[in-house]
Amino acid sequence: MSSVISVSGLVKTFGRTRALDGLDLDVRAGEVHGFLGPNGSGKSTTIRVLLGLLRKDAGTVRLLGGDPWRDAVLLHRRLAYVPGDVTLWPTISGGEVIDLLGRLRGGMDPRRRAELLERFDLDPRKKARTYSKGNRQKVALVAALASDAELLVLDEPTSGLDPIMEATFQSCISDVRADGRTVLLSSHILAEAEALCDRVSIIRHGRTVQSGTLGELRRLTRTSITAETVHPATGLDTLPGVHGLRATDHRVTFDVDGDHLEGALRHLTDAGLRSLSSAPPTLEELFLRQYGDELAAAGDTGIGS
Amino acid sequence: MPDQTGTGTFLRFAVRRDRVRLPIWVAAGAALMAVQSSSNQEFYRTPESLAAYRASAGSNAASIAFSGPPVGLDTVAGTIAFEISSPLVLLTVLMAMFTTARHTRADEEAGRTELLRSAQLGRHAPLLAATALSAAASALLGLAIAAAATLSGLPAGGSLLLGAATASVGWVFTGITAVCAQLTGVTRGVYGLVGGLLGLSFVVRAVGDITGSGLSWASPIGWAQATHPWSEDRWWPLLLPLAVTPLLLLGAARLLDSRDSGSGLLQPRPGAEAAPPSLAGPLGLAWRLQRSTLLAWGLGVTLLGFVYGGLAESVKTLLGDNPDAQVFFRGDPTADLVDSYLGVTLRITALMVAAYGVSATCRTRSEESAGRAEPVLAAAVSRSGWFGSHLLVALAGATGLLLSDGLATGASRAMASGDATDVLRLTGAAVSYAPAVWVLAGLAGALIGAAPSAAVPAAWLAFGAVLVITLFAEGFDWPAWVTDLSPLSRTPTAPAESWAAEPLLVLLVVAAGLLTLGLATFRRRDLATG
Ligand SMILES: Nc1ncnc2c1ncn2[C@@H]1O[C@H](COP(=O)(O)OP(=O)(O)OP(=O)(O)O)[C@@H](O)[C@H]1O
Numbered sequence: 001m002s003s004v005i006s007v008s009g010l011v012k013t014f015g016r017t018r019a020l021d022g023l024d025l026d027v028r029a030g031e032v033h034g035f036l037g038p039n040g041s042g043k044s045t046t047i048r049v050l051l052g053l054l055r056k057d058a059g060t061v062r063l064l065g066g067d068p069w070r071d072a073v074l075l076h077r078r079l080a081y082v083p084g085d086v087t088l089w090p091t092i093s094g095g096e097v098i099d100l101l102g103r104l105r106g107g108m109d110p111r112r113r114a115e116l117l118e119r120f121d122l123d124p125r126k127k128a129r130t131y132s133k134g135n136r137q138k139v140a141l142v143a144a145l146a147s148d149a150e151l152l153v154l155d156e157p158t159s160g161l162d163p164i165m166e167a168t169f170q171s172c173i174s175d176v177r178a179d180g181r182t183v184l185l186s187s188h189i190l191a192e193a194e195a196l197c198d199r200v201s202i203i204r205h206g207r208t209v210q211s212g213t214l215g216e217l218r219r220l221t222r223t224s225i226t227a228e229t230v231h232p233a234t235g236l237d238t239l240p241g242v243h244g245l246r247a248t249d250h251r252v253t254f255d256v257d258g259d260h261l262e263g264a265l266r267h268l269t270d271a272g273l274r275s276l277s278s279a280p281p282t283l284e285e286l287f288l289r290q291y292g293d294e295l296a297a298a299g300d301t302g303i304g305s
Numbered sequence: 306m307p308d309q310t311g312t313g314t315f316l317r318f319a320v321r322r323d324r325v326r327l328p329i330w331v332a333a334g335a336a337l338m339a340v341q342s343s344s345n346q347e348f349y350r351t352p353e354s355l356a357a358y359r360a361s362a363g364s365n366a367a368s369i370a371f372s373g374p375p376v377g378l379d380t381v382a383g384t385i386a387f388e389i390s391s392p393l394v395l396l397t398v399l400m401a402m403f404t405t406a407r408h409t410r411a412d413e414e415a416g417r418t419e420l421l422r423s424a425q426l427g428r429h430a431p432l433l434a435a436t437a438l439s440a441a442a443s444a445l446l447g448l449a450i451a452a453a454a455t456l457s458g459l460p461a462g463g464s465l466l467l468g469a470a471t472a473s474v475g476w477v478f479t480g481i482t483a484v485c486a487q488l489t490g491v492t493r494g495v496y497g498l499v500g501g502l503l504g505l506s507f508v509v510r511a512v513g514d515i516t517g518s519g520l521s522w523a524s525p526i527g528w529a530q531a532t533h534p535w536s537e538d539r540w541w542p543l544l545l546p547l548a549v550t551p552l553l554l555l556g557a558a559r560l561l562d563s564r565d566s567g568s569g570l571l572q573p574r575p576g577a578e579a580a581p582p583s584l585a586g587p588l589g590l591a592w593r594l595q596r597s598t599l600l601a602w603g604l605g606v607t608l609l610g611f612v613y614g615g616l617a618e619s620v621k622t623l624l625g626d627n628p629d630a631q632v633f634f635r636g637d638p639t640a641d642l643v644d645s646y647l648g649v650t651l652r653i654t655a656l657m658v659a660a661y662g663v664s665a666t667c668r669t670r671s672e673e674s675a676g677r678a679e680p681v682l683a684a685a686v687s688r689s690g691w692f693g694s695h696l697l698v699a700l701a702g703a704t705g706l707l708l709s710d711g712l713a714t715g716a717s718r719a720m721a722s723g724d725a726t727d728v729l730r731l732t733g734a735a736v737s738y739a740p741a742v743w744v745l746a747g748l749a750g751a752l753i754g755a756a757p758s759a760a761v762p763a764a765w766l767a768f769g770a771v772l773v774i775t776l777f778a779e780g781f782d783w784p785a786w787v788t789d790l791s792p793l794s795r796t797p798t799a800p801a802e803s804w805a806a807e808p809l810l811v812l813l814v815v816a817a818g819l820l821t822l823g824l825a826t827f828r829r830r831d832l833a834t835g
């Protein structure tokens with residue numbers, strides 16, 4: 001499949017801050033790609049480079065087959081963007097902002113605009129100054145979703161939305177995917193990424209630390225197992241890839257690395273498996289594991305262990 | 306929770322936030338005072354030079370319009386009071402306006418008040434603290450002025466009176482700002498209202514001082530100037546601001562009680578459901594964002610033009626009282642004295658228009674740092690398209706302002722003189738300031754392109770320097786190369802001086818160069834948000 005966004009070795013510094021330090025990102029046509037990372041890891045900076053708002057220091061960046069800095073205007077006709085911090089012109093109404101952004105981008109579908117206003121329950125007549133944070137967010141979302149852009153770049157698009165609107169947003173993204181359009185979605189909300197994304201990239205300190213489908217990522221990480229056995233399952237702690245073992249007479253709980261799952265299960269079967277429950281890691285756990293050492297370093301030992 | 310809870314805490318917080326700004330205002334006031342005092346004591350050492358000054362300034366409608374009533378000009382101290390009171394008042398009012406608005410409406414608009422209010426802060430606390438801070442700062446500025454004047458060798462009593470009179474205008478405008486901050490929900494709107502009222506106070510007293518009609522008593526600036534420091538030394542006019550300020554503050558508190566937090570008393574009307582066809586490209590957006598400010602400026606400048614044009618006739622009356630004056634009148638000796646007066650007023654208005662040009666250009670920077678440029682530039686809009694649109698609105702707007710000033714001055718002059726060609730003559734004279742104004746706006750644009758984070762203060766610093774040079778260089782006999790630094794001084798003071806194409810062409814080239822530099826650097830740099 002062809003790449004809509006391909007970034008490799010991207011470096012961006014602000015004075016002495018190295019915001020991006022060799023970042024890689026590959027977004028394929030037609031997928032919803034989750035772009036995850038803790039605060040200050042460089043998500044918004046990457047997106048601004050992709051939009052030609054910031055100039056890269058090193059690395060290669062291709063967007064929709066072009067150079068995001070040089071071909072900015074041409075490329076922007078084909079994408080729609082929702083900024084992380086939506087600030088609007090205080091005296092211009094929401095409806096006017098939506099139309100304006102649509103026209104600046106080169107057109108939007110009026111039917112879809114009306115439908116989205118309905119779905120997001122947004123009053124377009126209010127001046128932007130009188131909108132709440134969530135409603136400002138909705139203005140930017142409607143403007144982006146009403147376009148026929150082939151790529152949507154969304155920087156934490158649901159911050160400030162209530163749970164009902166969050167659900168509306170998710171169904172809109174499903175529609176976008178069904179249309180075969182591509183979405184880059186930066187997010188803190190892992191449940192949202194789990195629900196929406198085909199693939200995710202996790203970044204930290206301006207570097208990509210993991211990237212792949214959720215399935216692939218899960219294989220790289222641990223599964224939690226709780227099992228009851230006929231005989232006490234001794235010797236589990238000698239197996240490779242087993243962590244956090246807690247055992248009472250006939251009951252064990254532990255985490256096991258994806259590639260050692262089979263050996264651990266065989267060991268349990270040998271002890272006479274009576275019941276077994278296993279939970280694949282949630283993105284939350286992936287995330288925590290990825291940053292666990294950071295948290296542990298910060299003195300928060302409860303999570304890393 | 307009582308309404309005033311937490312005022313002390315908020316006040317301490319406000320002082321902390323302003324610990325750099327306020328001392329700068331105060332020091333600027335003291336410095337202005339000291340410079341004016343020492344240079345006047347130097348210039349008017351001899352009785353002859355003092356008499357000459359009295360003859361020229363005392364009968365010059367332009368200098369009365371911009372300074373105040375020509376009282377006490379028979380002493381050096383009197384000339385100092387005459388020349389410095391308007392600049393000091395302007396400085397104090399700006400400080401009071403910014404201080405009061407920043408800790409009331411601006412905080413509320415940014416949502417900071419909400420955060421604080423939830424943490425044990427009474428409803429009236431921010432208003433009380435902000436006005437107390439502004440009033441105290443005005444008093445401090447007054448004391449600094451008094452100290453600087455006394456130290457420069459002027460009588461202490463008059464020095465204290467000048468300081469108190471200046472502070473009193475700060476108090477009145479603290480009250481006015483407090484009221485305006487309740488009326489509108491946008492900080493920019495507060496500045497617009499207060500600026501308008503300041504302009505009105507200034508014009509009202511100018512008309513009063515020139516016509517001698519007592520109209521000056523309708524203006525808080527007139528009250529302060531009625532004290533006549535170092536000559537008549539009257540304290541009683543200060544009773545007026547002392548009575549009016551508490552009334553204004555009470556009014557502001559009452560208005561605060563009758564509105565919701567975060568909104569103004571003047572509720573914004575609901576907007577349009579869909580954008581009009583004009584709101585399409587970057588130019589449509591820039592126009593939409595700037596048009597109401599421009600309209601307000603247009604009204605102000607037109608009014609000013611009418612007033613100044615209309616006052617031209619009284620130049621003759623003033624001169625009738627003082628036959629010696631003609632000898633000392635500045636400008637081309639062959640020029641008509643009325644033209645000389647008109648030349649000065651057009652130049653002063655052009656300075657104001659230049660301020661508009663700089664502020665309209667700086668709008669790009671506030672759009673950028675607030676993050677509102679980002680969604681536009683992430684759409685199919687080029688850097689030059691966005692930046693250029695704002696610059697175009699700023700430059701064309703400033704030109705339109707000069708045009709309306711010229712037309713208004715010309716029309717009201719023509720009504721008195723009966724000579725219809727005055728309209729054309731004065732409009733031409735006003736519009737010939739356009740290249741100079743473009744140079745200043747272009748400089749702001751170049752700064753924003755090349756050094757965004759320092760650009761706005763640097764642009765205003767440059768404007769301030771041009772203001773000082775344009776107003777004072779000639780009077781203080783500064784060397785020619787200093788005068789030449791001001792693009793406005795390079796523009797002939799038509800109709801007093803004869804019109805010349807060459808300096809204007811030079812200015813045009815400089816403006817074009819600066820604008821090109823601004824566009825080129827803006828296209829190549831990172832968008833600087835925050
Ligand atoms: N204009 C700037 N000047 C200086 N430093 C910057 C600038 N923009 C970003 N940074 C720094 O770059 C780093 C990455 O910031 P970025 O905004 O990209 O993070 P983020 O992943 O979007 O964070 P968040 O989840 O909080 O939105 C941070 O350390 C930030 O302080």
Ligand SMILES: [Mg+2]
Pocket residue numbers: 043044045084155
């Ligand atoms: Mg961000």
